[in-house]
Amino acid sequence: MYAVNYHRAASVADAAKLIKTGDAKLLSGGMTLIPAMKTRLAAPSDLVDLSRITELQGVKVSGKTVTIGAATTHHAVANDEKLKKACPAFSHLASLIGDPAVRHKGTIGGSIANNDPAADYPAALLALGATIVTNKREIAADKFFKGLFETSLKDGEIVTAVTFTAPAKAAYEKFRNPASRYAIVGVFVAKGKDGVSVAVTGAGDDGVFRSKEIEAALAKNFAASAVDGVKVPAKNLMTDLHASADYRANLIAVMAKRAVAAANA
Amino acid sequence: MSDVSLMVNGKRVSGAAEDRTLLVHFLRENLGLTGTHVGCDTSQCGACVVHVDGKAVKSCTMLAVQASGSTVLTIEGLANGADLHPVQAAFKEHHGLQCGFCTPGMIMTATDMISRHPEGLDEATVRAELDGNICRCTGYHNIVKAILAASKTMKGSKGKAKQAA
Numbered sequence: 001m002y003a004v005n006y007h008r009a010a011s012v013a014d015a016a017k018l019i020k021t022g023d024a025k026l027l028s029g030g031m032t033l034i035p036a037m038k039t040r041l042a043a044p045s046d047l048v049d050l051s052r053i054t055e056l057q058g059v060k061v062s063g064k065t066v067t068i069g070a071a072t073t074h075h076a077v078a079n080d081e082k083l084k085k086a087c088p089a090f091s092h093l094a095s096l097i098g099d100p101a102v103r104h105k106g107t108i109g110g111s112i113a114n115n116d117p118a119a120d121y122p123a124a125l126l127a128l129g130a131t132i133v134t135n136k137r138e139i140a141a142d143k144f145f146k147g148l149f150e151t152s153l154k155d156g157e158i159v160t161a162v163t164f165t166a167p168a169k170a171a172y173e174k175f176r177n178p179a180s181r182y183a184i185v186g187v188f189v190a191k192g193k194d195g196v197s198v199a200v201t202g203a204g205d206d207g208v209f210r211s212k213e214i215e216a217a218l219a220k221n222f223a224a225s226a227v228d229g230v231k232v233p234a235k236n237l238m239t240d241l242h243a244s245a246d247y248r249a250n251l252i253a254v255m256a257k258r259a260v261a262a263a264n265a
Numbered sequence: 266m267s268d269v270s271l272m273v274n275g276k277r278v279s280g281a282a283e284d285r286t287l288l289v290h291f292l293r294e295n296l297g298l299t300g301t302h303v304g305c306d307t308s309q310c311g312a313c314v315v316h317v318d319g320k321a322v323k324s325c326t327m328l329a330v331q332a333s334g335s336t337v338l339t340i341e342g343l344a345n346g347a348d349l350h351p352v353q354a355a356f357k358e359h360h361g362l363q364c365g366f367c368t369p370g371m372i373m374t375a376t377d378m379i380s381r382h383p384e385g386l387d388e389a390t391v392r393a394e395l396d397g398n399i400c401r402c403t404g405y406h407n408i409v410k411a412i413l414a415a416s417k418t419m420k421g422s423k424g425k426a427k428q429a430a
Binding site: 001002003004005006027030031034035037038047049051075098099100101102104105179180181 | 267283284285287306307308309311314320321322323326327328330331374377378381394396397398
């Protein structure tokens with residue numbers, strides 16, 4: 001790791017000032033950034049630690065509206081009792097990220113700002129039509145996730161929370177890479193007042209996306225059997241050492257079926 | 266450079282460290298607590314697991330300065346004098362180690378796991394929760410047995426086991 005200067009932000013306003021220092025980066029749980037710095041893939045001059053800012057912590061559920069502070073850890077998301085009742089699929093998703101020690105540190109804000117193409121949260125936020133709140137504005141999830149490791153965040157903009165309406169039914173199914181625990185394919189299915197949405201992570205050449213083919217089939221009949229015969233195109237899917245695009249295309253349908261079955265259970 | 270001050274195994278410690286110093290290196294090199302190991306150095310193997318403010322974390326993926334102000338429990342802080350912690354005793358009893366390199370991380374993960382599951386543990390949960398700890402000797406069977414046994418012992422004698430403060 002190259003030398004770096006560490007700053008601990010006391011508030012979001014404080015962080016917004018500190019992030020203007022040199023070539024600074026925001027640090028939350030550090031579960032991606034610190035490994036990237038160790039391998040010198042990232043070499044910020046300064047780090048601005050958001051993890052102890054109290055206004056960024058915690059899960060709030062008010063009726064059907066869920067709001068999660070950006071510095072809330074995966075562990076806290078997975079174990080929040082109110083969230084388990086309002087949207088158990090979301091809690092379940094958080095419990096599948098990394099391993100217990102990673103979940104104790106990693107945060108939802110850090111995960112979505114990094115937008116790893118195999119991260120879990122982007123699938124949930126896209127399928128739920130969530131809103132990403134920053135210190136400057138509110139951004140709809142489908143405008144926020146822009147591609148591989150790219151988001152619509154501007155320089156120095158800080159994610160402060162995510163908010164969404166709990167759907168009537170939802171589930172997340174993940175086919176994990178057994179070594180990295182990232183999704184080879186992860187499918188989040190949600191059925192709410194705006195219809196059915198199906199978001200896929202781990203597979204897209206351009207990051208998280210919605211499967212129009214599966215959504216169309218499920219809009220007519222929200223049953224696992226409705227996915228039978230749906231052909232997910234392999235075009236624009238990733239091929240890497242773990243799986244080919246064709247394999248991922250098939251897995252998307254399989255994971256979607258399992259997710260619908262779980263949502264209906 | 267920053268001043269890092271921590272409560273480690275019940276003792277207040279402080280020292281200057283470069284901001285890029287990882288917590289594991291601070292523990293091993295500045296404090297001489299070499300029970301915490303560096304295995305993979307890529308957050309996968311779990312040999313470096315310690316408790317920070319009562320939660321198991323990978324100390325190779327955290328800066329020492331990030332932890333400043335926190336309470337840290339390492340493998341050296343588990344036993345009560347000559348009396349092994351119930352998890353350490355169970356690893357000994359059930360032969361939950363061979364070369365021993367992964368053991369400090371396994372034991373710190375196990376104590377965290379047991380404290381998060383006061384209702385008790387089953388084999389499937391133990392195996393799932395060991396996701397972030399790799400052992401290349403044992404094949405895990407005896408590690409799982411040891412954790413299940415320790416979980417039972419500790420359930421039976423609440424308050425006896427020392428937890429992270």
